[in-house]
Ligand SMILES: Nc1ncnc2c1ncn2[C@@H]1O[C@H](COP(=O)(O)OP(=O)(O)OP(=O)(O)O)[C@@H](O)[C@H]1O
């Protein structure tokens with residue numbers, strides 16, 4: 435019993451969890467489906483806050499949490515349980531004090547895995563990236579979600595071959611869209627048993643608040659970073675759109691280095707190019723990276739007003755040339771008139 439309980443998490447709100455209007459709205463929608471008895475599936479591109487939100491929902495449900503991460507190698511027994519352990523029985527016979535006789539044998543022991551534990555005790559299951567597991571491994575979920583009944587393989591220590599799912603059992607699933615590498619198509623029947631909510635990248639206020647909360651950087655500096663990352667995302671030129679993770683990485687690096695974007699503009703530029711070019715290209719093709727770096731250079735220059743400084747300087751030089759021309763013309767005229775006087 436104790437063995438199986440070691441995988442249970444205590445739901446606790448994250449200390450730096452950001453709750454903006456956007457986050458609250460999604461949370462309330464998801465909770466309304468959960469309260470009506472339906473499992474919720476958060477689907478969206480990488481970095482849209484699915485895992486964090488799933489854990490947040492679990493903390494609102496206020497039941498212990500069992501977490502599973504989808505895995506290509508999973509089989510049903512990884513979810514349900516199996517004869518994973520041995521129990522060693524040792525008999526020590528000291529009937530005659532000078533003769534010690536011991537006898538050992540091993541008995542196979544069934545160990546419930548996380549899904550069974552969640553169903554049995556009515557815990558909240560957070561199945562993160564469930565489409566990374568092969569669909570046949572997830573088949574067991576069909577009857578759990580519909581009939582509230584779990585089929586158990588034979589050999590589970592003489593107990594019933596099925597388990598009635600506790601009414602408090604709830605499930606929150608997350609997944610990346612199907613075009614992501616290493617992701618399987620989820621079965622239609624499984625998707626049909628849950629409410630899927632499609633998440634997109636955060637709105638401006640949430641992205642800014644998360645960047646600030648995670649890095650403890652000033653609002654002004656965080657704004658510069660968020661503007662650059664959002665600008666790159668909106669350019670539509672990236673193989674993968676940059677995410678809030680890019681904002682957090684840049685902000686944390688700046689903080690750790692005790693730099694600010696305006697005072698150390700070239701280091702900041704380099705940092706943005708390194709982090710954002712690596713985040714947005716899968717194979718690291720040079721053409722892609724160069725294109726991203728060029729866009730980042732322009733965005734950083736715009737944010738820091740470097741672009742403006744260049745154009746102001748350019749205009750100043752141009753007008754200086756123009757003044758020179760007027761002056762030189764004046765001089766020319768003067769010298770001409772002088773020449774006229776002298777003649
Ligand atoms: N509401 C929030 N408050 C604070 N931080 C958040 C919040 N939502 C997301 N984050 C942070 O944003 C980052 C991305 O979030 P998360 O890991 O939940 O995304 P995901 O959609 O699960 O991404 P992936 O598909 O890559 O697993 C993480 O660093 C996370 O801590």
Ligand SMILES: [Mg+2]
Pocket residue numbers: 484485486562608
């Ligand atoms: Mg995740």
